[in-house]
Amino acid sequence: MIDLNELTIAKAHKHLVSGDFSAKEITESYLENIEEKNSDINAYLEIFDDATTQAEEADKIIKTKGKETSALTGIPLAVKDNILIKGRTASCGSKILEPYKASYDATAIKKLRESGAIFLGRANMDEFAMGSSTENSAFGPTKNPHDTSRVPGGSSGGAAAAVAMDGALAALGSDTGGSVRQPASFCGVVGFKPTYGAVSRYGLVAMASSFDQIGLLTKTVEDTEIVFNTIKGHDPLDSTSVKSSKSEIINHKSEIKIGVPSFLSQKDTPLEKDVLDNFNTSLNKLKELGCGIKEIELSSMEYSLPVYYIIMPAEVSSNLARFDGMRYGLRTEGEDLFADYAYTRGKGFGAEVRRRILLGTYVLSAGYHDAYYKKAVSVQNVIRKECENVFEDVDIIATPTSPTPAFKLGERVSDPVSMYLSDVLTVFANISGFPAISIPSGTVERDGKSLPLGLQFTASHFRENVLFDAGKKFETAQGM
Amino acid sequence: MDKKELEKLAHLARISISEEEAEDLQKDMEGILKYASQIQEFVTEKEEVQDRGHLCNVMRPDGEPHESGVYTDELLAQAPETERGYVKVKKILN
Numbered sequence: 001m002i003d004l005n006e007l008t009i010a011k012a013h014k015h016l017v018s019g020d021f022s023a024k025e026i027t028e029s030y031l032e033n034i035e036e037k038n039s040d041i042n043a044y045l046e047i048f049d050d051a052t053t054q055a056e057e058a059d060k061i062i063k064t065k066g067k068e069t070s071a072l073t074g075i076p077l078a079v080k081d082n083i084l085i086k087g088r089t090a091s092c093g094s095k096i097l098e099p100y101k102a103s104y105d106a107t108a109i110k111k112l113r114e115s116g117a118i119f120l121g122r123a124n125m126d127e128f129a130m131g132s133s134t135e136n137s138a139f140g141p142t143k144n145p146h147d148t149s150r151v152p153g154g155s156s157g158g159a160a161a162a163v164a165m166d167g168a169l170a171a172l173g174s175d176t177g178g179s180v181r182q183p184a185s186f187c188g189v190v191g192f193k194p195t196y197g198a199v200s201r202y203g204l205v206a207m208a209s210s211f212d213q214i215g216l217l218t219k220t221v222e223d224t225e226i227v228f229n230t231i232k233g234h235d236p237l238d239s240t241s242v243k244s245s246k247s248e249i250i251n252h253k254s255e256i257k258i259g260v261p262s263f264l265s266q267k268d269t270p271l272e273k274d275v276l277d278n279f280n281t282s283l284n285k286l287k288e289l290g291c292g293i294k295e296i297e298l299s300s301m302e303y304s305l306p307v308y309y310i311i312m313p314a315e316v317s318s319n320l321a322r323f324d325g326m327r328y329g330l331r332t333e334g335e336d337l338f339a340d341y342a343y344t345r346g347k348g349f350g351a352e353v354r355r356r357i358l359l360g361t362y363v364l365s366a367g368y369h370d371a372y373y374k375k376a377v378s379v380q381n382v383i384r385k386e387c388e389n390v391f392e393d394v395d396i397i398a399t400p401t402s403p404t405p406a407f408k409l410g411e412r413v414s415d416p417v418s419m420y421l422s423d424v425l426t427v428f429a430n431i432s433g434f435p436a437i438s439i440p441s442g443t444v445e446r447d448g449k450s451l452p453l454g455l456q457f458t459a460s461h462f463r464e465n466v467l468f469d470a471g472k473k474f475e476t477a478q479g480m
Numbered sequence: 481m482d483k484k485e486l487e488k489l490a491h492l493a494r495i496s497i498s499e500e501e502a503e504d505l506q507k508d509m510e511g512i513l514k515y516a517s518q519i520q521e522f523v524t525e526k527e528e529v530q531d532r533g534h535l536c537n538v539m540r541p542d543g544e545p546h547e548s549g550v551y552t553d554e555l556l557a558q559a560p561e562t563e564r565g566y567v568k569v570k571k572i573l574n
Contacts, residue, residue, distance in 0.1 A: 099558075100558060101557075101558065103554050103555055103558065236540060239538035303518065303519055303522055306515060306516045306517070306518045306519045307519060309515065309516045310516050310519070317493060321494075324494065325560060326560070326567055326569055327555075327558065327559050327567055328558035328559060328560075329558075329560075330560075331560035336570055337569055337570040337571075337572050338494070339496075340569070341494040342494050342496040343496050345493070345494050345495045345496070346495050346496030346497060347496075349495070351501075354497070355505060355509065357493050357495060358486070358489045358493055358495070358505065358509065359513070361489045361492050361493045362481075362489055362509070365489070365492070371520070375519055375520065375522075375524070376516075376519055378524040379519050379522050379524060381524075382522070382524055415511075416508050416512055417511050417512060417515050420512075420515070
């Protein structure tokens, strides 16, 4: 029996190459574990019937290539339900796309397929990636493997739970406002959002196009780096993907300078007491590792969440106009064409998606556009500039990933704004396009259960390498 | 936001909403808008409004088209209703 708990991509690769076990054996171990746990956790919406066949193919490659085998050949992955795999359902956790089967591979999927990775199944998510708890899935919530009365976070909650319950070695997610990092923090895994434009979004179902990025959930920073190096790069099919891989050109200085926003420790801190304590412990560890810690002022940062909740719904209302029941997905018949549209969208979309489409329609409509959308864009510019100035002085901005550990199922469903506040520390990276990573930083007790927390590092554009370096150092200090 | 305004938005967004749902939506949207309105207190300079970040046009050569019709069947297979190679919808003119 393979010890899945101890396994990482890097370790599994060595075992596969040296023949300790085959890709088929490791895939079967994961499938058994999923069979046992998924009925409780609901991390996966579907397990692909060809997973073992994919593994047999991978074994053939390993046999031929030996030591030259790619680092991801034979590695079992989970894929968030909004990333297209040709011939597979991609429902985005929504009724409106329940019948939809992808007619092409996303670029990230294509690259992973070419590297020999194995796709185990589709991971649950908040409908169209809108939510912070995975409770907005039309196919039932995912539960947190650390405490099944609590949420796994969201919107990539299924992907994070899949990795945390040893249901996959890593997972592809998407991060528009924190949707990879916040669930990573809640589930005790690493969550990474690359720089906007670093990874092609071709084949990722769009939510808010100026923020969306494909992100990763893994067990270690090293694993994140391995998968990122495989999926990154320019893609002619995504005009926002960036041509040069600047991350390899820029080298940071030997001492990593870390900036800590002063508002975190002030009186009206958004953090729960023991979350702040855990954060301060992490900072001390980083200091011992030789990192310079410096207090920074980011007065505009507190406006990043309200800015996000104007620009994001605006883009949502436009992007989701395509789901009208004509060309794909669900159609609900009405008395005329207009009624077909309205019933399909009224019945096919869940409450949160309808709310955001209406909100976006409102902030873009004549009379409100200047006060909301235009104003939000100018505040966004101020936030980005302020952060860029901070990055002249420090390599990384450190914060906790979320102000709280995982909350209870049902606790925030009836109050949208309280749900949104869960992303208060993650959205600034999206509205400024910065790369950011959440790394497990220990646990706190709630109702007798140990719940994971995350430490978030954010760096300037295309400086993923400094995130990985600092992240690996921090992991060593954590004894991981 | 009054009921009439919400109905107008729902019409613009092509979303049918029920009577009881309209009430909840009104309340939720007011709460969210109140939260988002915080940005009104933020003073910004005029030129920042114009600057939409690092934007540039991304063009590609308009060449090498694929052969006409090679993807038609595959794409139409996803449509709820088709007829003779077309997506079928209700008529819009009487």
